[in-house]
Amino acid sequence: MGFLMPKPPALPQVQPLPEPPKAELSAEEKQRIADEQAAMERRRKGRKSTILTGPLGLEQEATTEKKTLLGG
Numbered sequence: 001m002g003f004l005m006p007k008p009p010a011l012p013q014v015q016p017l018p019e020p021p022k023a024e025l026s027a028e029e030k031q032r033i034a035d036e037q038a039a040m041e042r043r044r045k046g047r048k049s050t051i052l053t054g055p056l057g058l059e060q061e062a063t064t065e066k067k068t069l070l071g072g
Helices: 027-048
Strands: none
Touching: none
């Protein structure tokens, strides 16, 4: 029944977005942002040292020796 339906109207032309205003940061703001990013990196590295496995499994050698009662 497609011949009984009217054609849809033509779509309007898409206008490009205007350029966003560029914000100038002061030296204090730049320093604060750099400090925050450095703190985030320190926290991220701190957790990484507690992970004992890598993408290929355990990174340490397995202890296969058993202790004996006679001082060995």
